[in-house]
Amino acid sequence: MRWLAIRPLAAAGVVATIAIGAAPTAGAGPEEQLRSVLPAGYGPASCQSPDNPSSPTGVPQSTHALAALECRDNSLPGGPTYAYYRLYGDQTTLDKAFSGEKGASRQAYWWFLPCPGQEGTGPAAAATWRDNRAPDKVAGWVVCGKVYGPVHGNPDAKSIMWTRDSDLLLSIAEGPDLASLYDWWTRNR
Secondary structure, three states, X not given: OOOEEEEEOOOOOOOOOOOXXXXXXXXXXXXXXXXXXOOOOOOOOOEEOOOOOOOOOOOOOOOOOOEEEEEEOOOOXXXXXXXXXXXXXXXXXXXXXXXXXXXXXXXXXXXXXXXXXXXXXXXXXXXXXXXXXXXXXXXXXXXXXXXXXXXXXXXXXXXXXXXXXXXXXXXXXEEOOHHHHHXXXXXXX
Protein backbone atom coordinates (compact mmCIF):
# COMPACT_ATOMS: atom_id res chain seq x y z
CA MET A 1 0.00 0.00 0.00
CA ARG A 2 1.32 3.45 -0.92
CA TRP A 3 0.78 6.52 1.26
CA LEU A 4 0.39 10.00 -0.20
CA ALA A 5 0.23 13.35 1.57
CA ILE A 6 -0.69 16.36 -0.56
CA ARG A 7 1.32 19.59 -0.41
CA PRO A 8 1.31 22.37 -3.04
CA LEU A 9 4.53 23.22 -4.82
CA ALA A 10 5.72 26.80 -4.83
CA ALA A 11 6.78 26.72 -8.46
CA ALA A 12 6.29 24.63 -11.54
CA GLY A 13 8.49 21.58 -11.20
CA VAL A 14 10.52 18.98 -12.86
CA VAL A 15 9.22 15.49 -13.24
CA ALA A 16 11.17 12.96 -11.34
CA THR A 17 11.63 9.28 -11.46
CA ILE A 18 13.47 7.14 -8.98
CA ALA A 19 14.09 3.48 -8.48
CA ILE A 20 16.05 1.08 -6.38
CA GLY A 21 19.01 -0.62 -8.01
CA ALA A 22 22.20 -2.36 -7.03
CA ALA A 23 24.37 -0.56 -4.51
CA PRO A 24 27.22 1.35 -6.13
CA THR A 25 30.68 -0.05 -5.63
CA ALA A 26 33.08 1.75 -3.31
CA GLY A 27 34.78 4.58 -5.15
CA ALA A 28 32.22 4.63 -7.95
CA GLY A 29 31.91 7.96 -9.75
CA PRO A 30 28.64 9.92 -9.80
CA GLU A 31 27.49 8.49 -13.15
CA GLU A 32 28.08 4.93 -11.95
CA GLN A 33 26.17 5.73 -8.74
CA LEU A 34 23.31 7.11 -10.83
CA ARG A 35 23.26 4.05 -13.10
CA SER A 36 23.06 1.82 -10.01
CA VAL A 37 19.70 3.32 -8.98
CA LEU A 38 17.97 3.40 -12.39
CA PRO A 39 14.74 1.43 -12.76
CA ALA A 40 14.84 -1.94 -14.48
CA GLY A 41 14.01 -2.16 -18.17
CA TYR A 42 16.86 -0.23 -19.77
CA GLY A 43 19.33 -1.90 -22.13
CA PRO A 44 23.07 -1.13 -22.10
CA ALA A 45 22.73 1.60 -24.76
CA SER A 46 19.40 3.04 -23.54
CA CYS A 47 20.90 5.74 -21.28
CA GLN A 48 23.46 8.40 -22.12
CA SER A 49 24.89 11.47 -20.46
CA PRO A 50 23.14 14.56 -21.84
CA ASP A 51 26.58 16.15 -22.28
CA ASN A 52 27.42 13.39 -24.78
CA PRO A 53 27.16 14.71 -28.37
CA SER A 54 25.20 11.59 -29.33
CA SER A 55 22.58 12.22 -26.64
CA PRO A 56 19.06 12.11 -28.14
CA THR A 57 18.14 15.67 -27.10
CA GLY A 58 21.46 17.27 -26.18
CA VAL A 59 20.02 18.79 -23.00
CA PRO A 60 22.88 19.66 -20.61
CA GLN A 61 22.69 18.32 -17.07
CA SER A 62 21.61 20.62 -14.28
CA THR A 63 24.48 22.74 -12.98
CA HIS A 64 23.75 21.47 -9.47
CA ALA A 65 23.49 17.76 -10.31
CA LEU A 66 26.47 15.46 -9.77
CA ALA A 67 25.39 13.33 -12.76
CA ALA A 68 22.53 13.11 -15.22
CA LEU A 69 21.33 10.51 -17.72
CA GLU A 70 18.76 10.57 -20.49
CA CYS A 71 17.11 7.22 -21.18
CA ARG A 72 14.85 6.02 -23.98
CA ASP A 73 12.35 3.21 -24.43
CA ASN A 74 12.08 1.38 -21.12
CA SER A 75 11.11 -2.21 -22.01
CA LEU A 76 8.79 -2.83 -19.03
CA PRO A 77 4.98 -2.61 -19.41
CA GLY A 78 3.87 1.03 -19.11
CA GLY A 79 7.51 2.15 -18.91
CA PRO A 80 8.60 5.56 -20.11
CA THR A 81 9.47 6.33 -23.70
CA TYR A 82 11.83 9.01 -22.36
CA ALA A 83 13.27 9.66 -18.90
CA TYR A 84 15.80 12.03 -17.38
CA TYR A 85 17.54 11.04 -14.15
CA ARG A 86 19.67 13.34 -11.94
CA LEU A 87 21.84 12.55 -8.93
CA TYR A 88 22.39 15.28 -6.32
CA GLY A 89 24.92 15.65 -3.52
CA ASP A 90 22.60 16.70 -0.70
CA GLN A 91 18.94 16.86 0.30
CA THR A 92 18.67 20.66 0.11
CA THR A 93 19.87 20.77 -3.49
CA LEU A 94 17.57 17.88 -4.41
CA ASP A 95 14.58 19.65 -2.84
CA LYS A 96 15.41 22.91 -4.63
CA ALA A 97 15.75 21.11 -7.94
CA PHE A 98 12.38 19.42 -7.41
CA SER A 99 10.59 22.66 -6.62
CA GLY A 100 12.24 24.43 -9.53
CA GLU A 101 13.75 27.17 -7.36
CA LYS A 102 17.11 26.93 -9.07
CA GLY A 103 15.67 26.73 -12.58
CA ALA A 104 17.23 23.29 -13.06
CA SER A 105 14.41 22.04 -15.28
CA ARG A 106 12.51 22.61 -18.51
CA GLN A 107 9.55 24.04 -16.61
CA ALA A 108 8.07 26.01 -19.52
CA TYR A 109 6.81 22.74 -21.02
CA TRP A 110 5.11 21.39 -17.88
CA TRP A 111 1.46 21.50 -16.79
CA PHE A 112 0.44 19.84 -13.53
CA LEU A 113 -2.19 17.09 -13.52
CA PRO A 114 -3.49 15.06 -10.57
CA CYS A 115 -1.71 11.72 -10.28
CA PRO A 116 -4.01 8.67 -10.49
CA GLY A 117 -5.82 8.22 -7.18
CA GLN A 118 -5.23 11.81 -6.07
CA GLU A 119 -8.65 13.37 -6.12
CA GLY A 120 -8.83 17.10 -5.78
CA THR A 121 -5.10 17.74 -5.77
CA GLY A 122 -5.46 20.35 -8.49
CA PRO A 123 -2.70 21.96 -10.48
CA ALA A 124 0.68 22.66 -8.87
CA ALA A 125 0.19 20.02 -6.17
CA ALA A 126 2.78 17.50 -5.07
CA ALA A 127 2.50 14.58 -2.70
CA THR A 128 4.95 12.81 -0.48
CA TRP A 129 5.18 9.08 -0.99
CA ARG A 130 6.22 6.23 1.28
CA ASP A 131 7.99 2.99 0.51
CA ASN A 132 6.23 -0.18 1.65
CA ARG A 133 9.47 -1.32 3.32
CA ALA A 134 9.46 1.74 5.62
CA PRO A 135 5.86 3.05 5.71
CA ASP A 136 6.55 5.33 8.68
CA LYS A 137 9.10 7.40 6.72
CA VAL A 138 8.59 9.75 3.76
CA ALA A 139 10.59 8.40 0.80
CA GLY A 140 10.28 11.45 -1.46
CA TRP A 141 7.98 13.64 -3.52
CA VAL A 142 5.85 12.84 -6.57
CA VAL A 143 3.89 14.98 -9.00
CA CYS A 144 2.24 14.24 -12.34
CA GLY A 145 1.75 16.41 -15.38
CA LYS A 146 1.61 16.88 -19.11
CA VAL A 147 4.45 17.97 -21.34
CA TYR A 148 3.42 20.64 -23.87
CA GLY A 149 5.00 20.70 -27.28
CA PRO A 150 7.13 18.06 -28.96
CA VAL A 151 9.87 18.24 -26.32
CA HIS A 152 11.00 14.64 -26.87
CA GLY A 153 9.06 13.76 -29.98
CA ASN A 154 5.67 13.24 -28.32
CA PRO A 155 3.51 16.40 -28.17
CA ASP A 156 1.00 14.68 -25.85
CA ALA A 157 3.39 13.04 -23.38
CA LYS A 158 2.23 12.58 -19.80
CA SER A 159 4.87 12.75 -17.10
CA ILE A 160 5.72 11.79 -13.56
CA MET A 161 8.37 13.59 -11.56
CA TRP A 162 9.58 12.15 -8.29
CA THR A 163 12.43 12.11 -5.85
CA ARG A 164 13.89 9.24 -3.89
CA ASP A 165 15.45 10.96 -0.92
CA SER A 166 17.58 7.97 0.13
CA ASP A 167 19.37 8.08 -3.24
CA LEU A 168 19.29 11.90 -3.69
CA LEU A 169 17.66 11.19 -7.05
CA LEU A 170 15.30 13.32 -9.11
CA SER A 171 13.71 11.84 -12.22
CA ILE A 172 11.43 12.74 -15.10
CA ALA A 173 9.55 9.92 -16.81
CA GLU A 174 7.38 10.50 -19.88
CA GLY A 175 4.97 8.27 -21.74
CA PRO A 176 1.75 8.40 -23.76
CA ASP A 177 -0.60 7.27 -20.97
CA LEU A 178 -0.50 8.64 -17.40
CA ALA A 179 -2.34 5.69 -15.80
CA SER A 180 0.10 3.14 -17.30
CA LEU A 181 3.11 5.31 -16.50
CA TYR A 182 1.93 5.77 -12.91
CA ASP A 183 1.44 2.01 -12.56
CA TRP A 184 5.00 1.50 -13.87
CA TRP A 185 6.21 4.07 -11.33
CA THR A 186 4.51 2.34 -8.39
CA ARG A 187 6.27 -0.92 -9.34
CA ASN A 188 9.70 0.55 -10.12
CA ARG A 189 10.29 3.70 -8.11
